[in-house]
Amino acid sequence: MSHVWSDEIDEISRRQRFAELLGGEDKIRRQHENGRSTVRERIVDLLDDGSFEEVGALAGFATRADDGSTVSVMPANFVFGLGEIDGRRVALGADDFTIRGGAADASIMAKQVDSERMAGALRAPLVRLVEGTGGGGSVRMIEDAGYTYVPANPGWDALVENLSLVPVVAACMGPVAGLGAGRVAMSHFSVLIEGISQMFVAGPPVVKHATGETLDKEQLGGAEVHRRSGAIDRIVPDEKAALQAVRDFLSYLPSSVHDVPPVIAGIEPTTSSEGLADVVPRNRRQPYRLRTILDAIFDGGSNFEYAGFGASVYTGLARLDGHPVGVIATDPYKGATMTPNGADAMTRLIDLCETFHLPIVSLTDQSGMQIGLAAEKSASIRRGARAVVAAYQARVPMAEIIVRRVFGVGGAGQVNRHRFNRQWAWPSGDWGSLPVEGGVEAAYRADLEASDDPEAMMKEIHDRLEVSRSPFRTAERYGVQDLIDPRRSRELLTRWVRDAYRVVPEQVGPPSFGTRP
Incomplete structure (x- = not known):
């Protein structure tokens, strides 16, 4: 049956088929041979079945016949739209590497900008699947255009605003450089796939020209580079794990x-x-398994590691009786001090929780900020102080269980100790301005040098101090709110989190300060 607009309706369908061809069979085959899925395959894998509603599918670069009719259309290499993850509406923007390696000279930048604006306008979480440069294209564009321009990062007003408005997740799905790397960094959670994706400010040819370094993509920006760089939150083994991490992360956030x-x-x-x-x-020098504590306190299967670059400082998300919370702790097998990277991880988690109203649980075991020459060269005190400021600026409810140590500026500032936070300590608690083991020789040096038996005197001093450092002495002076049987930790935290979630609705709205990456 013929309709008034039948020809145009058929043309819409024809052009939609062009969009589904991506960069063509050869480029799709090459993408698969490199161990990577195509952009449309990823969208199917990430979103709930049949939920994707694409925006701008017909945008692209047409080939015309002499009579002006359209022979074909090469689609723009950025796909975006709305969909659902576990029944919740999300915005999604994804690069298509099969067309010009995801470069901007095969894109229509308004699509990428609109993906950001759409997420903010609809207050929907935003997922970026990033692959390629996503920037200004190649140098050849200068000759093609006949002029150059003063750069402005397209749509970055929306990127900045979204950080304080909606959850933003970015996954490196292949090589990512330039503006693409910037889009990954401008997120609340970032993922990189081991052996498949790399991220760098500029690729190997540019680096070689500028610095003389000869590096391949993996050496320049692969998993081993970013495992502790602080630029990536999670390293995963494959695409499936990357997309699952995206889904899991969003499940904790509004x-x-x-x-x-x-x-x-x-x-x-x-x-x-x-x-x-x-x-x-009992031996304070002997480590314990943090995972045992996490798995015994929080809901089964809910422990989600967040900024994985924090070394000894563990940051994560979890649930208490179904209520999402942020978690700060220490993994003694990775160290006891707050490293500069660990301070950055702590800052990142607290800022996330403050932005999206998640109460924070601190399982405190902190022997202070890292010391030594390497720490000083890495600005240990400034980065540690920044983490303390984050804890003090946050308005969300906080609860603390002191598992073992609280020493120095780092231990003192893991939570805001100048407002009321619910606090419990285990009998293993050990606290003070600095650890006794490191301070006896300095404090009693003159006495020890004058003693006929320094070793015996040292033991006598330690024995005296051991009595005074008992956590029961601290509890007597209300230096700690309560000492508890560790086995009651989940019970008490569950009661607290229910109280906390009575306060949380009063705190909805933009964070007290703009969120930064």
């Missing part, structure tokens, strides 16, 4: 700062609380 975090049915922990009575050794 759709925007104008909503409260999603509360779901609680799940019992995977590990019995009975083991918490034995997890911390």
